[in-house]
Amino acid sequence: MTSPLKNDRFLRALRREPVDRTPVWLMRQAGRYLPEYRATRKAAGSFLGMAKNPEIACEVTLQPLRRFDLDAAILFSDILTIPDAMGLGLYFVEGEGPKFERTVRSAADAGRLDVPDMETELRYVMDAVRVIRRELGGSVPLIGFSGSPWTLACYMVEGGGSKDFARIKALALNDPATLHRLLAVNTDAVIAYLSAQRAAGAQALQVFDTWGGVLSPAMYREFSLPYLQRIARELPRTDASAGDAAQRTPLILFGKGNAAYLADLADSGAEGVGVDWLVELGEAAHRTQGKVALQGNLDPATLYGSPDAIRREVRRALDSYRDGNGGSRDGHVFNLGHGMSPDMNPDHVAVLVDEVHGYSAR
Numbered sequence: 163m164t165s166p167l168k169n170d171r172f173l174r175a176l177r178r179e180p181v182d183r184t185p186v187w188l189m190r191q192a193g194r195y196l197p198e199y200r201a202t203r204k205a206a207g208s209f210l211g212m213a214k215n216p217e218i219a220c221e222v223t224l225q226p227l228r229r230f231d232l233d234a235a236i237l238f239s240d241i242l243t244i245p246d247a248m249g250l251g252l253y254f255v256e257g258e259g260p261k262f263e264r265t266v267r268s269a270a271d272a273g274r275l276d277v278p279d280m281e282t283e284l285r286y287v288m289d290a291v292r293v294i295r296r297e298l299g300g301s302v303p304l305i306g307f308s309g310s311p312w313t314l315a316c317y318m319v320e321g322g323g324s325k326d327f328a329r330i331k332a333l334a335l336n337d338p339a340t341l342h343r344l345l346a347v348n349t350d351a352v353i354a355y356l357s358a359q360r361a362a363g364a365q366a367l368q369v370f371d372t373w374g375g376v377l378s379p380a381m382y383r384e385f386s387l388p389y390l391q392r393i394a395r396e397l398p399r400t401d402a403s404a405g406d407a408a409q410r411t412p413l414i415l416f417g418k419g420n421a422a423y424l425a426d427l428a429d430s431g432a433e434g435v436g437v438d439w440l441v442e443l444g445e446a447a448h449r450t451q452g453k454v455a456l457q458g459n460l461d462p463a464t465l466y467g468s469p470d471a472i473r474r475e476v477r478r479a480l481d482s483y484r485d486g487n488g489g490s491r492d493g494h495v496f497n498l499g500h501g502m503s504p505d506m507n508p509d510h511v512a513v514l515v516d517e518v519h520g521y522s523a524r
């Protein structure tokens with residue numbers, strides 16, 4: 163478990179230490195765009211069947227690393243494991259995405275929720291982390307993750323994905339106390355979940371606030387930001403015995419549509435902030451003032467472009483970051499601004515990774 167990492171570029175970038183080239187990983191790097199993933203999924207039967215089997219979760223986590231020179235692995239799981247363990251009954255409908263058998267829409271519903279036990283109800287996640295760490299053998303660091311309290315609440319209230327977030331926004335307007343109760347229990351659960359993943363071996367932690375950007379600024383500042391700030395403050399990331407601040411397990415707060423809040427997120431106490439493609443990286447660096455590492459931010463649709471176009475856009479993003487960061491590549495983790503899609507070409511991912519490493523090494 164304690165074997166030194168062969169490639170610690172990703173962790174060094176998150177600590178804003180010098181790197182020989184910009185590290186890169188991609189949100190949803192494991193998934194349906196890979197034929198080997200589709201084959202494993204077919205044999206396993208279902209997505210949840212894969213996620214709940216630690217050996218299969220490990221195999222699928224490693225698949226993109228066998229093909230591409232990625233600088234980090236991300237646990238193969240889902241953000242909706244927490245509400246599932248709270249008893250809401252997660253299931254997937256082919257072509258429709260995640261659904262819940264039970265929703266949370268009243269004070270009574272919210273009052274019934276409790277933080278799940280991490281080593282029983284969510285043991286399969288911690289077992290997957292332990293198996294993946296062992297199989298990685300120190301090649302690259304392993305990222306653990308969770309949804310944000312707000313993003314989890316979206317699925318719990320809506321009962322699945324949503325286009326307009328009508329039910330949760332109505333709850334925010336009509337019964338904010340119930341929504342705050344739900345967000346508070348989600349926050350406790352996220353902190354316990356990420357702590358348990360860290361204890362099991364996760365070497366960095368990312369919170370996905372996928373739906374924070376659907377809120378008006380006033381609502382974001384009431385229903386999402388304070389809970390992200392509480393996670394950044396309260397999530398334990400050092401070992402009391404080691405006492406070495408440099409070895410903190412970095413926390414990355416990713417948010418779609420978070421450009422207007424980058425200064426607040428940089429002050430949250432998190433080590434990294436993930437940004438989408440609606441803001442220039444140089445501008446994001448300017449707004450965050452070197453207080454955090456930045457992760458991002460290529461438009462995922464760039465992968466539909468030609469290899470030449472992909473290389474050009476990668477160089478543009480790397481240049482933008484350097485421009486906003488005093489000419490240095492340090493403190494940047496290259497990524498997409500959101501996850502990959504099933505119809506993307508794996509060969510284009512190889513081009514992206516090659517250009518990030520090649521161009522940033524200059």
Ligand code: CP3
Pocket residue numbers: 188189190191192193194203209236237238239240241242257258259260307323370372500501
């Ligand atoms: O990045 C990775 O490779 C790690 C694995 C990962 C998955 N989900 C696997 C998955 C991660 C980090 C997630 C997070 C997640 N899950 C988020 C936040 C990230 C984001 O994209 O903003 C959200 C909103 C979810 C909820 C969820 N789970 C959705 C919307 C879907 C897709 C449904 C569909 O049919 O497209 C899932 C299922 C899911 N989670 C898949 C994967 C690979 C597809 C499963 C399949 O059908 O094989």
